[in-house]
Amino acid sequence: MTVPRSIVKTSAVASAAAVLLLMPAGAHAEVPGGGDEQSSETSGDHNESEQTISAEVDGIRYDHSKNGKGETVGPVTPVTNWKPPACWFAPTHTPEEFRKLWAEERLPIVNDEAWVEEMYDKYERGKPYKDWNLDKTGEGMWWTAVFNSDPDVEGDTTECFENPGFWAANEERPEHEQAVDGEILSGLAYAQLxxxxxxxxxxxxxxxxxxxxxxxxxxxxxxxxxxxxxxxxxxxxxxxxxxxxxxxxxxxxxxxxxxxxxxxxxxxxxxxxxxxxxxxxxxxxxxxxxxxxxxxxxxxxxxxxxxxxxxxxxxxxxxxxxxxxxxxxxxxxxxxxxxxxxxxxxxx
Incomplete structure (x- = not known):
């Protein structure tokens, strides 16, 4: 489902605001004039030497207990042009949270009526989902895109922007190419070394x-x-x-x-x-x-x-x-x- 281009206004500020409106939860983007529309939430635990043992960034939990420590440590620079993942899909919303995100917060301010109808058809009217899967509360989660908050990361984020989300049962591992898995996590851990x-x-x-x-x-x-x-x-x-x-x-x-x-x-x-x-x-x-x-x-x-x-x-x-x-x-x-x-x- 492609983001409707009719919502992109002529001014730079309006264009940025439209894209940010439709950006999946957890996304990170710079807005005109500096600053971020949404900053990543970070939390962590520290040892006595104030070295971070664990931290959570962009919904990923990191354990740094076996990482290099001290004032002189630095990041590993890949010998190729490899970059960590720019975005991925992860279980982020319960059915009610997903319904509220779109039906109450985002869709009411979108001016492309055809695209709004597509969204309601897809997630509320049974094509293929019905009533935002509210009847499956506790049985699974809505998976939405999470964007890497590192401003230096580059990569193809097309699918992450164009896919508002998909459903997966609790015991199900989605086959979506960008659904978070061991390989995606390994790349994110690499950037933390x-x-x-x-x-x-x-x-x-x-x-x-x-x-x-x-x-x-x-x-x-x-x-x-x-x-x-x-x-x-x-x-x-x-x-x-x-x-x-x-x-x-x-x-x-x-x-x-x-x-x-x-x-x-x-x-x-x-x-x-x-x-x-x-x-x-x-x-x-x-x-x-x-x-x-x-x-x-x-x-x-x-x-x-x-x-x-x-x-x-x-x-x-x-x-x-x-x-x-x-x-x-x-x-x-x-x-x-x-x-x-x-x-x-x-x-x-």
Whole structure:
């Protein structure tokens, strides 16, 4: 059922108001002049360190208890142009709530009489629903569109705007392509993942003087880089999905072409114990590190090299409905300025 175009007025404000009028409950949209027509409701519980353990956004409950924590954590950036779902359908209204939403609040102010009649035919006059399914109260719910309140999310929301809602019994899992399921929840959980800053150990350290032709060792402690996960759920459906990000490699970028990488690819794999690279010891002398780099030219005065270290995280998910899968790998990195000199002695 397509939103009638005759309700869209010539002015920008009137047009926006018409679209917002017919937007399914839970939708999020910006209105002219700034602000939101409807902001998402958010609630949460916190631990003693004020780290959010659980929160509810757009009708989805999130468990962050195994997520990355601290002031330096950040979101995983997908290595592709993947985006979380822009909208989905979920059980949002009882029969009386759905009837009131349309019959009392929305339809009385729509000026397209033909479309209003279509709505009454569909939901009240038995084509196919009768009397808003009031006689089935307690047996099911009306499923309507919920829009992702993240303003940076993009995606096709056509079906969410054009479908006012459909009915599903309590024990029924709708076959609608955009009905909330484990896969949709996994994508929403992905967007909530937070991983630790790539604060790697260096020898010489970041504040020390790095020397031309002397290897710089790099490593990450296994206690810092462990898998993180977020669980997204719809309690009313007893449905959840857990999305887990696992560190798999560290990529080094020296900030100049005048450098050699160790290994040559610049990709340091995770060791069996979960660490990356190996700490420098005096016994190693000037041998090449398993993870690190060697600068071949000194940095200019006052212009250190922008050394970047980025951890790649593999992302997978499992759902309570028995489904599972992979999501695009993500990355999160840090840039550190390194000064490189010609001096042939250095303190490690």
């Amino acid at each position: 937070r991983v630790p800053d790539t604060d790697i150990s260096l020898s010489p350290d970041a504040d020390g003087k790095h020397v031309v032709n002397l290897p710089t060792w790099a490593w990450l402690d296994e206690s810092t880089f462990r898998p993180v996960s977020v669980t997204a759920s719809v309690p009313e459906l007893d449905l959840s999905a857990t999305t887990t990000a696992t560190p798999v490699s560290l990529k080094l970028e020296p900030g100049t072409e005048d450098a050699e990488l160790h290994p040559a690819s610049g990709e340091c794999e995770v060791n069996g114990d979960g660490s990356i690279g190996k700490p420098y010891t005096k016994k190693a002398g000037n041998e090449d590190p398993p993870c690190g780099l060697t600068y071949l030219r000194a940095s200019s005065s006052g212009e250190p090299y922008p050394f970047k270290a980025t951890v790649t995280w593999d992302v997978s998910w499992t759902s309570s409905d028995g489904t599972s899968g992979e999501l695009p790998s993500g990355s999160y990195g840090t840039t550190t300025e390194l000064t490189v000199g010609e001096v042939q002695s250095v303190n490690r």
